[in-house]
Amino acid sequence: MSSADGLASELAAIAGRDHVLVDPELTASYETDWTRRFTGRARLVVRPADTAETAAVVRACAAAGAPIVPQGGNTGLVGGSVPRGGEVVLSLVRLRDLEPVDRLAAQVTAGAGVSIVEIQAHAREAGLDYPVDLASRESATVGGTIATNAGGMRVARYGPTRAQVVGIEAVLADGQVVSRLSGLTKDNTGYDLPGLIAGSEGTLAVVTRARLRLVPRVDARATALLGMASTAAAVELAAKLRERLQSVDAMEAFFEEGMALVCAHTGLSRPFAGPQACYFLVECAAREDPAAELAAALDGAAGVVESAFARDPAQRRALWRYREAHTESINAAGVPHKLDVTLPSARLARFESEVRQRLAAAVPEARPVLFGHVGDGNLHVNVLGVGPDDDRADDAVLRLVAELGGSISAEHGVGVAKVPWLHLTRSSADITAMRRIKDALDPQGILNPGVIFPATPIRAGG
Amino acid sequence: MSSADGLASELAAIAGRDHVLVDPELTASYETDWTRRFTGRARLVVRPADTAETAAVVRACAAAGAPIVPQGGNTGLVGGSVPRGGEVVLSLVRLRDLEPVDRLAAQVTAGAGVSIVEIQAHAREAGLDYPVDLASRESATVGGTIATNAGGMRVARYGPTRAQVVGIEAVLADGQVVSRLSGLTKDNTGYDLPGLIAGSEGTLAVVTRARLRLVPRVDARATALLGMASTAAAVELAAKLRERLQSVDAMEAFFEEGMALVCAHTGLSRPFAGPQACYFLVECAAREDPAAELAAALDGAAGVVESAFARDPAQRRALWRYREAHTESINAAGVPHKLDVTLPSARLARFESEVRQRLAAAVPEARPVLFGHVGDGNLHVNVLGVGPDDDRADDAVLRLVAELGGSISAEHGVGVAKVPWLHLTRSSADITAMRRIKDALDPQGILNPGVIFPATPIRAGG
Numbered sequence: 024m025s026s027a028d029g030l031a032s033e034l035a036a037i038a039g040r041d042h043v044l045v046d047p048e049l050t051a052s053y054e055t056d057w058t059r060r061f062t063g064r065a066r067l068v069v070r071p072a073d074t075a076e077t078a079a080v081v082r083a084c085a086a087a088g089a090p091i092v093p094q095g096g097n098t099g100l101v102g103g104s105v106p107r108g109g110e111v112v113l114s115l116v117r118l119r120d121l122e123p124v125d126r127l128a129a130q131v132t133a134g135a136g137v138s139i140v141e142i143q144a145h146a147r148e149a150g151l152d153y154p155v156d157l158a159s160r161e162s163a164t165v166g167g168t169i170a171t172n173a174g175g176m177r178v179a180r181y182g183p184t185r186a187q188v189v190g191i192e193a194v195l196a197d198g199q200v201v202s203r204l205s206g207l208t209k210d211n212t213g214y215d216l217p218g219l220i221a222g223s224e225g226t227l228a229v230v231t232r233a234r235l236r237l238v239p240r241v242d243a244r245a246t247a248l249l250g251m252a253s254t255a256a257a258v259e260l261a262a263k264l265r266e267r268l269q270s271v272d273a274m275e276a277f278f279e280e281g282m283a284l285v286c287a288h289t290g291l292s293r294p295f296a297g298p299q300a301c302y303f304l305v306e307c308a309a310r311e312d313p314a315a316e317l318a319a320a321l322d323g324a325a326g327v328v329e330s331a332f333a334r335d336p337a338q339r340r341a342l343w344r345y346r347e348a349h350t351e352s353i354n355a356a357g358v359p360h361k362l363d364v365t366l367p368s369a370r371l372a373r374f375e376s377e378v379r380q381r382l383a384a385a386v387p388e389a390r391p392v393l394f395g396h397v398g399d400g401n402l403h404v405n406v407l408g409v410g411p412d413d414d415r416a417d418d419a420v421l422r423l424v425a426e427l428g429g430s431i432s433a434e435h436g437v438g439v440a441k442v443p444w445l446h447l448t449r450s451s452a453d454i455t456a457m458r459r460i461k462d463a464l465d466p467q468g469i470l471n472p473g474v475i476f477p478a479t480p481i482r483a484g485g
Numbered sequence: 486m487s488s489a490d491g492l493a494s495e496l497a498a499i500a501g502r503d504h505v506l507v508d509p510e511l512t513a514s515y516e517t518d519w520t521r522r523f524t525g526r527a528r529l530v531v532r533p534a535d536t537a538e539t540a541a542v543v544r545a546c547a548a549a550g551a552p553i554v555p556q557g558g559n560t561g562l563v564g565g566s567v568p569r570g571g572e573v574v575l576s577l578v579r580l581r582d583l584e585p586v587d588r589l590a591a592q593v594t595a596g597a598g599v600s601i602v603e604i605q606a607h608a609r610e611a612g613l614d615y616p617v618d619l620a621s622r623e624s625a626t627v628g629g630t631i632a633t634n635a636g637g638m639r640v641a642r643y644g645p646t647r648a649q650v651v652g653i654e655a656v657l658a659d660g661q662v663v664s665r666l667s668g669l670t671k672d673n674t675g676y677d678l679p680g681l682i683a684g685s686e687g688t689l690a691v692v693t694r695a696r697l698r699l700v701p702r703v704d705a706r707a708t709a710l711l712g713m714a715s716t717a718a719a720v721e722l723a724a725k726l727r728e729r730l731q732s733v734d735a736m737e738a739f740f741e742e743g744m745a746l747v748c749a750h751t752g753l754s755r756p757f758a759g760p761q762a763c764y765f766l767v768e769c770a771a772r773e774d775p776a777a778e779l780a781a782a783l784d785g786a787a788g789v790v791e792s793a794f795a796r797d798p799a800q801r802r803a804l805w806r807y808r809e810a811h812t813e814s815i816n817a818a819g820v821p822h823k824l825d826v827t828l829p830s831a832r833l834a835r836f837e838s839e840v841r842q843r844l845a846a847a848v849p850e851a852r853p854v855l856f857g858h859v860g861d862g863n864l865h866v867n868v869l870g871v872g873p874d875d876d877r878a879d880d881a882v883l884r885l886v887a888e889l890g891g892s893i894s895a896e897h898g899v900g901v902a903k904v905p906w907l908h909l910t911r912s913s914a915d916i917t918a919m920r921r922i923k924d925a926l927d928p929q930g931i932l933n934p935g936v937i938f939p940a941t942p943i944r945a946g947g
Contacts, residue, residue, distance in 0.1 A: 127724045128830040128862070150728065172673050183671065185680070186648065199914040205890035207827045209645065209863045211634050211684055211898045212911055213937050214919045218647070218680040222673055239728045262589045266612065266701045267772065269731045310729065365669045368590040400590070401671045428667035436673045449674055452661040456926060457676045463925030464918060475675050 061102030082198030095167020101438025124149035135166025154181035172222030179398030190234035196465035250299030256326025288352035385419035523564030544660030557629020563900025586611035597628025616643035634684030641860030652696035658927035712761030718788025750814035847881035
């Protein structure tokens with residue numbers, strides 16, 4: 024028996040034989056991520072049922088010096104949740120406990136494997152809501168979205184996933200379990216481990232359960248699509264709406280290149296007679312119909328050239344379709360390089376105009392399609408027409424981001440995809456401090472090696 | 486020249502002779518905290534002017550193996566910002582840069598020494614507001630409130646200080662500076678260092694500047710004081726109001742013992758004919774007058790026995806006075822043991838009833854006065870009639886908190902005061918993980934030794 028088999032047997036004794044997968048037909052779906060760009064062979068896939076089994080799996084891997092890639096719904100976009108080659112994939116999908124909603128605290132405790140759509144539905148049944156919402160909601164899990172600090176449409180109103188994590192249960196690299204799930208929103212007894220683990224992309228701990236904040240359920244919605252005179256005007260309007268309306272739920276921007284692509288791909292007709300410098304989709308949500316307050320706030324607003332208000336749910340869906348069909352329309356046109364960046368609000372408009380020139384100069388055949396969340400400075404830069412291994416476009420975009428004080432990853436994380444560019448927007452002092460934390464909590468280096476930091480050799484267990 | 490003098494000369498060369506204080510008359514105000522309970526002699530007090538000087542001070546202290554106590558406005562209550570004996574007090578009060586408000590991002594960059602009242606006024610001039618508000622606002626500083634993750638009245642609506650920190654500049658134990666102040670609310674490039682440093686009580690880094698989130702300025706207020714049939718009814722009502730009203734800004738609870746003390750001390754007349762099981766003060770704030778929505782939400786609400794609505798600012802202040810005069814009334818009656826705890830919402834009422842029995846059993850002469858922020862499970866347990874070195878009351882209260890799944894410190898932090906009880910509500914796995922992070926970022930142990938963790942000998946510099 025090889026040592027790999029030895030570990031497989033040990034893990035089978037922990038999680039059951041059915042939950043240790045080695046057959047390539049069974050492991051394949053765990054080995055390639057949402058982009059199809061990142062893929063690697065796993066040594067095996069193990070699917071523990073609960074926290075105790077997860078801890079035992081981590082201990083066994085640590086003893087064997089076997090690197091681990093924790094995996095949730097496998098909807099990542101930066102290669103952070105699939106093997107690079109030879110790692111154990113630790114799938115958390117079986118950790119599906121979902122406790123009753125605690126309405127008094129407006130919180131719920133959920134296992135790592137519960138999907139976002141499930142927790143949303145569960146919260147809504149109790150008259151509340153889970154405020155993280157993103158396109159991959161059917162597959163993305165509680166554990167995966169915590170590990171990656173997932174953002175989505177409603178960050179400007181509710182914050183990213185980290186802001187929803189009231190408590191966490193997680194397995195550390197030595198198999199110890201940290202667990203605080205009693206739901207204390209005020210707790211100043213030492214370091215914020217939940218906040219540190221959130222967004223650490225599986226490099227510090229394996230999230231097994233979480234206590235999550237819920238928000239009031241707000242079902243009355245008002246939606247408008249605006250044609251703006253400029254991107255700068257859209258950014259200004261976003262600031263004004265946020266100051267004036269508590270009910271702003273989403274503020275999305277996209278551009279003529281995306282509108283043209285979406286209309287060509289979907290057959291939708293254009294919302295306005297002519298093309299617009301920037302399309303701005305705003306949605307308010309409240310207990311009482313926010314249509315009047317949205318209309319009042321937009322009345323006479325500077326820079327609004329055209330506007331379309333949704334008067335019913337069907338019209339609302341139609342307006343959203345222009346924005347939501349971007350991804351499928353882009354994917355139908357080719358395999359894009361997906362760059363997900365944040366800029367300071369004051370520099371968002373400048374970035375949007377300069378990035379096209381920089382791209383044209385770096386890769387003449389590049390075809391950018393931008394869209395984003397204008398309320399929080401986050402733009403998704405999709406670049407078509409560039410070969411999969413050609414990094415020139417990525418480099419041009421990310422260098423401009425760095426020049427303007429932005430971040431090379433707003434939502435997607437670093438994964439393995441962004442490691443070469445991390446130094447552009449994190450200082451060496453930052454990276455050194457992060458590396459020290461990593462080494463302190465995972466001295467062997469077995470948790471998701473190669474993610475965030477360049478891979479280092481696995482060290483012997485302590 | 487002694488080695489202490491050698492360090493003083495070195496620091497004088499960095500910060501200027503006027504800003505290295507050794508005369509006991511000058512150092513005294515830096516040596517005793519807000520409680521008057523915690524006091525110790527400093528080796529010296531140094532007051533650098535900016536981040537570069539602060540970094541040089543830290544490097545000099547590290548080279549000399551001299552432990553450092555970082556200090557902001559010195560309004561702490563747990564002995565975390567004053568020397569235990571022989572440390573260098575590093576006062577950040579001169580770091581008073583305050584940049585113009587960035588309305589587009591709704592953010593501002595402020596030096597560590599800016600007071601909360603100053604940043605509030607600065608934000609309000611720009612039509613925005615800084616949402617952290619607490620009784621010590623005149624003296625408490627940006628740096629100190631970040632280091633302690635200060636809470637206050639508006640946490641249920643806006644979160645604690647950590648939730649406002651968009652970016653941070655801080656000096657690490659080796660004198661390196663981490664600095665990201667460009668104001669990116671979405672940034673998934675590695676670990677959340679600002680969130681980790683927030684609440685670390687000066688044990689991981691010295692905060693020198695921060696980029697802070699601002700919120701819309703909401704000046705129309707509606708306030709009601711309610712007499713509730715029970716504490717449980719108050720907790721239920723808090724949950725209902727939070728679900729129904731976006732404008733709830735504060736939900737405070739206090740009890741008959743406090744009402745009696747306040748009325749006796751201040752000469753205020755009682756708001757209601759008879760004593761109430763629980764007093765519940767609710768305030769809404771919005772751009773438009775929220776009086777009607779508050780009245781509607783309270784109309785027929787379960788458990789409301791009596792109610793008084795403020796109809797103008799004078800009446801509003803009068804209602805708040807019952808709550809705000811608690812601290813001065815308690816202090817006039819003696820030197821209280823101040824315990825600041827959080828309970829899960831579902832157990833708050835049980836705690837409130839049991840804690841009095843536990844106290845009576847532990848210390849018959851103990852006189853508890855409770856008040857708190859009912860929206861987030863935080864109660865301030867003040868205990869009068871107990872000698873300063875008598876820990877029996879503290880122990881009885883904190884053990885009950887632990888039994889009920891709470892935290893021994895909601896807002897004040899651990900400091901040195903709570904170190905002996907930390908293990909009650911943080912597991913050994915938690916404490917081990919925190920200790921590893923501390924050792925990784927401050928291997929010498931020079932930053933605020935004895936705070937959060939028991940003191941260990943200072944190690945030689947690396």
